[in-house]
Amino acid sequence: MIDIEATVDPATQSALFARVRRHTGIVMADRKWTLLHGRLRRRLQALELASYRDYLAVLDQSAEEVGHFIDLVTTNETSFFRTPRIWDYLWHGFLPAWHAAHPAATLQVWSAAASTGEEAYSAAMLFEEFREQHPAFRYRILGTDIANRVLDVGRAGQYLGRNIDGLRKLRPAMLEKYFRPQDETCTVLPALRAGVSFRPHNLYQPLPDPTRFDLVLLRNVLIYFDEAGQEAVLENVRQSMAERAVLLVGESESLSRLRTGFVYQQPLIYRNGPGAG
Ligand SMILES: C[S@@+](CC[C@H](N)C(=O)[O-])C[C@H]1O[C@@H](n2cnc3c(N)ncnc32)[C@H](O)[C@@H]1O
CATH class of the missing domain: 3.40.50.150 (Vaccinia Virus protein VP39)
Structure with missing residues (x-):
């Protein structure tokens, strides 16, 4: 299985945060990188991509991938009769x-x-x-x-x-x-x-x-x-x-x-x- 590097250059990191914001409106700052990496790395492995740069290219060309991306980057925690x-x-x-x-x-x-x-x-x-x-x-x-x-x-x-x-x-x-x-x-x-x-x-x-x-x-x-x-x-x-x-x-x-x-x-x-x- 491909190992996805957790350390990425600042430009790639910002580009991924920008895609999160563009597609969902969710604002993620630098301290959220570990969270985002934790959510996306398996997707990259499933797509057999070795780097986030490659993933950005796929994301920008595929509406279907945007759907997967949204599923992964959103926090969906909820419960019955919350509050x-x-x-x-x-x-x-x-x-x-x-x-x-x-x-x-x-x-x-x-x-x-x-x-x-x-x-x-x-x-x-x-x-x-x-x-x-x-x-x-x-x-x-x-x-x-x-x-x-x-x-x-x-x-x-x-x-x-x-x-x-x-x-x-x-x-x-x-x-x-x-x-x-x-x-x-x-x-x-x-x-x-x-x-x-x-x-x-x-x-x-x-x-x-x-x-x-x-x-x-x-x-x-x-x-x-x-x-x-x-x-x-x-x-x-x-x-x-x-x-x-x-x-x-x-x-x-x-x-x-x-x-x-x-x-x-x-x-x-x-x-x-x-x-x-
Ligand atoms: C933490 S859950 C809250 C669920 C429920 N309302 C509750 O309070 O238990 C937040 C939900 O907002 C959704 N969400 C995030 N950005 C959104 C957007 N731009 N438009 C619609 N839903 C969005 C996420 O997919 C996620 O399911």
């Missing part, structure tokens, strides 16, 4: 208020940067529980991500290991109710999957979809972008949101220093539009 405070807010605050204000409408939800789908299915389980108490309630969830590999996992709805253990700890009754266990794997039941769809999308582009979402989960992705990138992405997302729709961000993310059309509600929770309160 419990958000799910408490949805259950106790957002859902009752929204349903009371829109008794006949379908709640449109966008899990932007959905990764492998745990966030979208967490929302679906919560909404199903709400629907048991409010049979007229309807919802649709769109999950998008720039990386295709993770979207395939979301579409399959098959989970195992740490993330299922996490769900078992947090909400054992939901695991029992909404998943079918088989060997090591737990698969989302078709009834839950029916309300959730997945599709590729780069947040640096507007979503080509006329839907105006009532709730957007944009969590743990802004941290990878610089301020200008965050503002651009937030404006793209805002364009797909209904007036006064709710935006949820990740635990280490804040919009306070950014110029956006969002209005702060509570930590991690914002509303679209002027005068939101």
Whole structure:
């Protein structure tokens, strides 16, 4: 097997960081080289390339390779019911208020940067529980991500290991109710999957979809972008949101220093539009 040299010249390193930024908007500085090398070296070996210079040439000529590159350079960590405070807010605050204000409408939800789908299915389980108490309630969830590999996992709805253990700890009754266990794997039941769809999308582009979402989960992705990138992405997302729709961000993310059309509600929770309160 070809040994890929971890030490590369600064120009090649910068060129690779530039490709990460061009294709995903993710900003990587020099200290991220070890991480990037760790993620790419096996790909070079699989392609039987001896150097990163050779890899750059392949990357620049192949849209298919760009897809593999994006799969490898993105960080896709996620879990069911990540950040419990958000799910408490949805259950106790957002859902009752929204349903009371829109008794006949379908709640449109966008899990932007959905990764492998745990966030979208967490929302679906919560909404199903709400629907048991409010049979007229309807919802649709769109999950998008720039990386295709993770979207395939979301579409399959098959989970195992740490993330299922996490769900078992947090909400054992939901695991029992909404998943079918088989060997090591737990698969989302078709009834839950029916309300959730997945599709590729780069947040640096507007979503080509006329839907105006009532709730957007944009969590743990802004941290990878610089301020200008965050503002651009937030404006793209805002364009797909209904007036006064709710935006949820990740635990280490804040919009306070950014110029956006969002209005702060509570930590991690914002509303679209002027005068939101
Ligand atoms: C750490 S995961 C967050 C998953 C989930 N939202 C959560 O909070 O658990 C970040 C996701 O953002 C995606 N991502 C990175 N850059 C993106 C971009 N420009 N457009 C869309 N998704 C992007 C990655 O592929 C990755 O799956």
